[in-house]
Amino acid sequence: MNSYIFVKPGMTAREIVERVRSLEGVCLTSTSMRDAGQSDYKNRLRLYDLQTLAPHYNAMGLFSAECHGGARWHVGIMNRRESPFEEIGVLRELMPQVLLQTLIRETNLWGYRPYPPNIIEYVVSKVDIDVWRCFSFLNDIRNMRKVAEVIMKRGKLFSPALCFTQADWATNTYYLGVVKEIVALCGGTEEIVLCIKDMAGVGSPQRIGGLVDAIKQRHPELVIQYHRHTTDGLAMPALLAAARAGAKILDVQEDSLARFYGQPPLLGVQAYLEEAGVAVHLNRQEAEAASQKIRQWIGHYQWAESPFRGFDYQVVRHRMPGGAFPSSFEQAEKGGFLYLMPEILTLMSLYNRIIHYFDVTPGSQITWVTCSGIVNRYMKERGVAGVRHILRLLTRFVEEAGQEMEALSQDEREELLTLFRTASGDFKNLLLGKYGKLPLGWPADWVYQSAFGEEWEKKIGERSERSPLDSLKDEDLNKQKNDLAAALDREPGEDELILYLMHPKDALDYLAFREVYGEAALVLPSDVWREGLQKPGSAVEFSFWGKPCSIGLVSVGDEHEGFIHVVMKVNNSTRVFAVGTPRAKKTEIRMAAGPKDVGAPINGNLWRIGNPERGSLKAGDIVHKGEEIANIEAMKMENAILAPFDGQIAEVCIRLNEVVREGQLLFVLEKAEEQGEH
């Protein structure tokens, strides 16, 4: 049953491209393992469940499985406690015939800051991925140079993405210019797949058909993949239009996983395209089985779905991408400004006509924070009338005045000149070129005046046209590694270092979780993972390191002094776990931290304060460097505590005959004051 497999890991990029070209009709990428979950389930779909699809994917004849990317990675370590490295490992084993695909944000890779070339080189070469889709929210192709170089040198398939939006300025001429840069960067069309990334789902069928056609006219050999969200409700015909115009690969997801903001349903797409006469390469039997499989576990994720579900054709104006749309409503609800959402969406549609870039990470966040910030500020300062006023003013400015400041009154001009004054640092960095150059050039001067006030001309002077890649200096990887080793108190693994490079704080948090809870995230079924065992007598069984494991709940005790005792049966042995509640009284042991602190070198019994010559010591006593100031006895061995420097005892922090812990604070010393010459 290998007949459907036409591309496999281990093939060269050229070979893969060749196979796709020679395929009749189109083939599919399933995004179920990344974008589907990101768009409709806040990236909460666990590897434990997703891996059940792998055996089906292994025979389905997909072009690739998109299973890896920035937000999946980040949410993975923060909220699912899964490592993207373990994930790749598991999927590789279960679907060795499937190309694994990631999505990276050019120099940011999977993180939130631009990385210098040496880190890009190190990280990219350590991540076992076959297809590397890469986008820039500015379509600034220069930013892709280093990743393209490393990926192509390693013989992996580079898939540069063209961020797509539908707007008067986003013409075929514009896109052909970007494609030209891509082709030049990649040395032709033989070893890449070009992705058209319609991340908000705004491309009308005709527009998409026209664009694909224009690109194919110019580059007949280029393999084009169309990635589209379904937010506007027009995904299916748009996919057909793309396929008819020559797109060879379409992004879809399992039907039973499809909701409103991800990719269109796979089985439906196949049926629709085939009826229209476009062959779709797919082992339908396996695809149906995969779709069925999802129903066994998708019920565990209802909690992760947004309450704000449903298509929204207005996306063509506000352009919020996939999962950002429902989550912005949730954020608004939490922040108490849900009623302002129509105004915010309207402002977004005006804003994106003033400043041109693509609404995808990090651009989409900049747009959201800026626009929701402005509306909220007006609401706070001037009430509903104020919000209506600014929208009226901006609408007139954009739609009637052709964005000419002269067409406005003096008051109106002054108002716009403060519109962006309180905008975020990210917004200001964008204007200064810190992310790269904007796709259609810099915004008008008044935007700078508005954002920077009197300094605006100076700021324009500082604005850079260079790619961040060119200004980033290589970083000391060893230093990062040592920092991590210090934080972990052990040598980090290569995977751990990369996790740390991408998200320093969250990676440490994740590694600390793993230290305590081990492989819980990998082996527990989703209900137990989320809610534990509900009833005494219930148990969860799984295979652990190749052997059966059974964890059963016997009883959960009442809270006592901040602890709940949970009795469990672990492989038939009774175990009692003392679980600290948030109210757990912390028996605070002060630990030595600062240079003035003298700590206990070992655990033991502090049997003497002071020394035999001068007797006991108290606060205020002067001690000399090297003088014994206390003695700890442990297992019949004496351990003298010596004064680290000449000084005065500021505080004695222990009592005689107290049992002390290693590192516990014993004394605080004050340095002896400098004695003058006499």
Next chain:
Amino acid sequence: MERKINKVLVANRGVPAVRIMHTCRDRKIKTTAVYSTPDRLAQHVAMANIAVHIGDAPPGDSYLNIEKMINAALETKSDAVHPGWGFLAENDTFARKVIDAGLTWIGPPPGVIRSMGDKIEAKKIAVRANLPVIPGISNVAGAAEIKEWMEREKIDFPIMIKASASGGGKGMLKVEGEGQVPSALARVRSEGMKSFGDDKVLVEKYVERGRHIEVQVVADQYGHVLHLFERECTIQRRNQKIIEEAPSPTLDDDLRQEICFAAVRLMREIGYVSAGTVEFLFDSTSRKYYFLEVNTRLQVEHGITELVTGLDIVGIMLDVAMGKPLPFKQSDIHPNRWALEVRLNAEDPRTFNPSFGNITRLYSPQGPAVRISPGYYEGADIPPYYDSLIMLIMATGADREDAVRVMDRAISRNLRVEGVKTLAPLLLSIIRHPQFIAGEFSTRFIEERMDELVSKFIEKDSEDEMLKVARYVAEVSALGIPKWM
């Protein structure tokens, strides 16, 4: 003169107390345990027929308190006292008072204990018995005297400062330079005073890369002195043995005979009775051995001699104390296997810091060719006041390789201690080290290779990892959906 022993007070705790009670039970002899306040639920207490509370935690109030011990024996109508090792085991005053109270002392005569307990005196006698000794000076008054001796004898640092009454790794310090001499001297004096009630000090040249070899001797009251061959106890940390084996992999048969008979000669000279050990330092480069000291007691590592000879040394001590002659001759002793012992201490294997607390789970090694000498049960507390030994693990085999294999299995597959840290990772790392396997090591083996040994610690264990998952389930079951999710 034969006398019967009906009830033995074991003046000890933990592993030695339990060990002695095992043989008493074999002999259908009743036992009396003594305990300090934190030991009231200890294993030796549970094992005895009756137990007496002798005071609070500090050893001076309890296990080192002679009056309380003897009163406890008299009150419980015990007719003999076995001191085990450590505490009062080599205290001649105690032995004397036990005898004066009309009780049987299970050990050597008090006079022998006194002369051998004084390192200075012991060295003199050894010279008299024609045993080689390490150069040094006795009854040291101060740092100046040490300096003078070093200059006179052209001795270089390092040197060893020992309390004249030291033992078990306590009351002795290696000194690397002149600056450390005064503080080391003070510390050794203080530890000697505290642990043994004697602050006399002697100083010796430090023999670099020496090996520690000792001969087990048994003697009866009729002048029969036999040896049960040697043990090698070279693997030490902080002068405390942690791995011992019998026979020694270093000695050839000629040297073995020579050392063993030197030991017998000395013990005969001093009129030794009961079980005791003559310790030697062996310089493997020059193939020279030096008399170190006599341990006038049962030793921690006696079990491996029992394993290779098939004898019960505690049983022999009981018989000798009852006035029976040794039932065998030297020519009857035929060691016929290899035995290895490790000391499972409750310590951080990286820092050797003691790790006291509750042993929440304890699985003892099992399976063929393993002997366990326990001191604690699952659920017991290890108090911070005493030594850190929780269990002795012994393994035997037809040869050394075999015995090492059994020990590897015992530590890596069968043993599990939760709640406190143990030396297990370090012990395993040592017995897997190529130089240990080759039998090439000195007393500095551990300190010279600590980083390498630590780097070989096995990081993960499936049971530990499974329990982490169980902890997660327990927490979520008790507290509900985690906030971060």
